[in-house]
Every structure is written in C-alpha cells, then in structure tokens.
Amino acid sequence: AADALARLYATLNDEQRAVVDAPADLPLQVIAGAGTGKTNTLVHRVIRLIERGVAPDAIMLLTFSRRAAEEMRGRVMRLLASAGMPEIRLDWAGTFHATGAQLLRDYAGVIGLSPNFTIADRDDSADLLGLLRHELGLDETAQRFPTRQTCLAIYSRVVNTGAALQAVVAEHFPWCAGWEVQLKRLFANYVAAKQADQVLDYDDLLLIWERMLDVPLIADDLRARFSHVLVDEYQDTNRLQASLLFAMRPHGQGLTVVGDDAQSIYAFRGAEAANMFEFVEQCTPAATVLTLTRNYRSSAPLLAASNAVIHEAARRHPKTLWTTRADGEAPSLVSLADETAQADYVSLQALARREGGARLRDQAILFRTGTHSAALEVALGARRIPFRKFGGLKFLDAAHVRDLLAILRFAQNPRERVAGFRVLQLLPGVGAATAAQTLAAITTALGSAVAPPRGFRLPEPKRALAHWDALADLLAALAQPVEPVGAQVERALAWYEPWLAARFDDAAIRIEDLHALARIAHTYPSRERFLAELTLDPPDAVSDQAADPMLDDDYLILSTIHSAKGREWRHVTLLNAVDGCLPADMATRNASELEEERRLLYVAMTRARETLEIVLPLRFHVHQQAAGGDRHVFAQRTRFIPPKLLSLFDSRAWPSAAPSETGRQALAALRVDIAAKLRSMWD
Ligand code: ATP
C-alpha cells in the first residue's frame, strides 16, 4: 500500500506536493487559477491525511454542488482502492447543505428538532411564503408587494449574509423599499410555520448548523468529531458558510480552503469573494498561502486567450499560469446570421466532431442562462441528437411552453383532444371533468366547421363562460391562418399572457420564454413544420433528474456556465457571446456586476481542454412592446473580447444555407387513403 501511495504522490508536481504536505493541523489556503489541479490536489491531501492515520469520518470535505462532491468522494475512494484500501469510505464529503442536513439529524434530539424533519426545496419555500403572504392580506397585485420568489430571495440573503433587512432591501431589492415592516412580519410567520410543520428550508440547514455551534457542549462534540475540514471552490462561499467553518475549526486549525478569485460567480446569491482575501487574518497563526501555476487542462492557445480575458479585470489576485501543452488550435470566434443559424451550426459541429471520433459527451455547449439554449434544443431534437441539460429546465418540458403549443395545435385541429384538454383547463374554473365534457360538446357543435363556434355554451362553470368568446375568437383567427407562424405565436401569447400573469408569480420569466418560442417560430416557413418539429418528443434525451445513464449512453452536454463550474470537456462551445447576453442586460448596472460577468466568461473559456468555439449570432429577434412588436436588432461581440485581444482568436463567419422545399409541389397533388389502409389491417 505504501508503494502504491508513493506512486500516486509521484504524479503530483512540486507545488501540488507542497499543498499535500503542508502541516495537517495548521490553516492552509490555496489560491490558484483554473485547471491547475486545485480539486485534484485537495483529493490527494485527503488521501495523505488518511495515510497519516486520521480517521476517514473525522474528515469533512465540502464543496458547492452535489455533482462536484460526488466526484471528489469517488476519486478519493477509487484512488485508495487502487492503493489496496478498498474498504475506506468517506462519509462526510458533500455539499454544505447536504452535510448540514446530515449533522442536524444527528443532533436533532439535542436541539428540539423532530428527527423526521423534512426539507423544503426552493419552490416549496416560495409556495409557503406565498401562502403566508396571502394570510397577511399582502397579495393584491395592485399593492405591488414583492412576489414570493423575491420574498424568498430577500429572506435568504439576510440569512446568508448576516446583513440587516433594511440594508439588503436598500442595496439589492430597491424596488421593494417601503415594505420592510410587512416583510419582517412575513418572515416571522415563515419561521414559525416552518417550526410548526417541522420543515427546514435550505438556509436553515446552514443557519441551524451555525447556531448549534454557539452551544459549547455541541461545539466541543463537533470539533472533536471533525479534526479536519477541507473546502473546494472557497471563492463562492458566503458569510454564513465562512463563519460556520471557523466555528467548526476555531482559528482555522485543521482547515484547508482552495479557490480562485477569478472564478467567483455567485456574488448575486450573496457569496463573498472577500472571504478569500480575509482568510489569512482570520486564522491564528496566520494561514499559509500556497499557489499552483501549472495548468494541466488547456492547450497553450486556449490558456493564452482566457488569461488575456481575465487580465482585463479590475481587481484580481495576480496569477500567471503556464502549460507544456504548446500545441493546439487557437480558440475560434464564429459569427453567424442569427440564433437559428447558431443552433444549426452548433448541431452540425457536434455531429462532425462525433464523426471525427469524439463522443458527444466529450463536448459541452455552454450558455449564460437556461433559456439561451431554446433554439438549440429544438435543432438538436430535429436532428435526433441526444443531449442532457444541466442548470435550467428543458425548454420544451416547461408547462407554459406546452400550454402555448397546445393552443396552436388545438387551433390547427379542434378535434385534437390532448391539446384541447390542456387549453380548456386554462380557463378559470375549468377542471378535468368539465374539460372532457366540453370537448365532447365542441366536437358535436363543430360539424364541418374548422373552429369551435363563438357563443358556444360551455356546460360548466359560469366563470369560464365569460371568457369563452375570447378563446373562440383566438382559435378562429388561428384556424385559417394568413399570418406567419411567428405572428401566430405572438397572437396566442397575447391571449395567454393575462392567465399566465394571474397564475404564476414568476410570470415575467415565463413570458420571456414564450417570446423565445416566438423567435423560434419566426424562423419556420409554416405552422405545420413548426408544430411537427417541436411536438416530437426529443428522443433519447436524458433529463437531469434521471439516474446515471448507462455507460454506453452518449449525449451532448448542455449547461449553464454556473453549472459547468469545476468541470472540463475536450470541446467547448459558448453560445450567444454578444453584449446583452454576456454580459447579461440586467447585469450592466454597475462595475461589480460587470466584473462578475467577465469572470463568467473566464469560467466558460477555462472549461475547454482541446477546442473552444465562441459563437456570435449577429442578429437578434427581439420583442419590444414599446416599439409596437417585433424587430431585429444587431448584436455586438461581447465587450470582454475587445479588438486588442482579437489576435488571440481565429475569427470566421459561417453562412447559413437557404432552406429547400424539395418535392413539396408534387406531393400536394397526391391523395392516398391511409385511414382505409390502417383499418384494413384489422378486417
Ligand atoms: P477549476 O479551477 O476549473 O476547478 P482545478 O484547479 O480544480 O480547476 P482540476 O480539475 O483539479 O483543476 O484539474 C484540471 C485537470 O488537470 C484535470 O484533468 C486533472 O486530472 C489534471 N491534473 C491535475 N493535476 C495533475 C497532475 N499533477 N498531473 C497530470 N494531470 C493533472
């Protein structure tokens, strides 16, 4: 075993070994750039601790995401197994939240918590706030009281940063000013309701863990149990997490943190990159700070470009990275006509790389926000390219997107009961039973008409009756369309929007999605083509929640930049590298928001090992209410790649092919009685 461990150790470079060998009981901080092996070295430090006789369950290994935690735990155990120690388990490797949950179960009896407590996810928490807000009579839209999601965001920020409610509202939620008193009452009720129901939200998992450490007996017990705490991605911890860590390991004794300030991308959720810079002084004796400078991940041209991008940043810890991988292609900047051309190009490139021997899962397509991949998801579905999406719901699975498509399908075919069933239930008071009854009545009333009649009597309920004619008018207008399909989607959206606004607190985001759907529709020649391509189930697509796909499964990776943190792929493509998308429009108000956007670009670029493509759709279709509808706008390359950096990139343009309609004319004349053929199978 000793030999095997020595061989593992020999794979590390000198700087990495210094980290592994630093005194185990003293505070240690590693600040190093992307791809220098921070995570890898942390894994080896854990192994070294175990080698020195520290009990595995006295080691707490914390990181940001579940996937990253699983990967680290897996690596430690695999490496130990390869060194002849297969029996060792690392039970305390997890996210901050999961670890908190595990600890709270252990101490539930002591702190008066039911051991059967349940954990509310963010949606559950927002729902509970919505309910309590209603009880307080604060939900009149006219009052403009913050939405339940905003309430939760304010609450969470107060808890995680330790700042006062007043200050949080003033600084981050200025549009909620004036509601502080009511918010305070709401939050008091929220805490009481959670306690009565024995429910903990995500923030409680950290907050109670930290408060528990105020109790000397519990603190002594925890400190005795966990002699060593190691943290990856320290740049994204918030105040509460930092204070927890120092309570677990007073003065930083036995605490190791690693991170990269240039990759701090969670300030919007209250993370404090300042934790990184204050770490040294918070420790006694002062922490040792080590760095790693050799990048193992990316080829030299990729490293040069990402270094150049981050060097433009205002404030950063100076770092120089080097690599021996001198070969490799420069990153490319590919300009395309629009988002549809972008989606086509990216799908074709993925297929081409697969032809060239790369698996789909060696390729990742990254984007700033979950909705940016909408057009790409449609294009991948049409080409039967399986993909898996991280961060954000799959576009075509979202309820509101399905609602809108159902309206179009129902208009196209009022006999389609699946779509009709869905659409009718959008009317107030109409449930499944009424919808089914109504559909039957509509079919009878239809006769040979192409749209359900105006003035049609809904069997039930009175409330919906008042809204029927508006729906009938919409369906009639859509039934024999003269307008292009994009305009049809807009028309359906105009009808649907008020329902959406009434039903969902986050209606604004959903409406944004539907405008994205309209943009996609604008690129289709007909409604039939549009519906056919979008309503086909994207085949073989594995959802994020699904169990680990089998080994021989191959799928393209789609991910938000946030969800790509800490990971790497041979080939990386970044979508929508234009101003307004990256930096996002809403994040250009001040310098610190802009800097976070720049770091996002850096994180995206540093995920690539062999090739990096940065794609720019030059024309955007935007919906502008004020300007009286839709228009095309010209987009600019992201400001984070200014002209002086262009020499580091390989710039090219990709022309999109004109769509062809082969054989359509001839087919139009053909008539085949397929229904008879099908029936004859059973004669
Ligand atoms: P990020 O900042 O993105 O989180 P990181 O600093 O954590 O990156 P790792 O993910 O640990 O870097 O390592 C990057 C790549 O370099 C991985 O593929 C890893 O296996 C490889 N690597 C790290 N150290 C070595 C080494 N000593 N020898 C060979 N490969 C290494």
Ligand code: MG
């Ligand atoms: Mg890492």
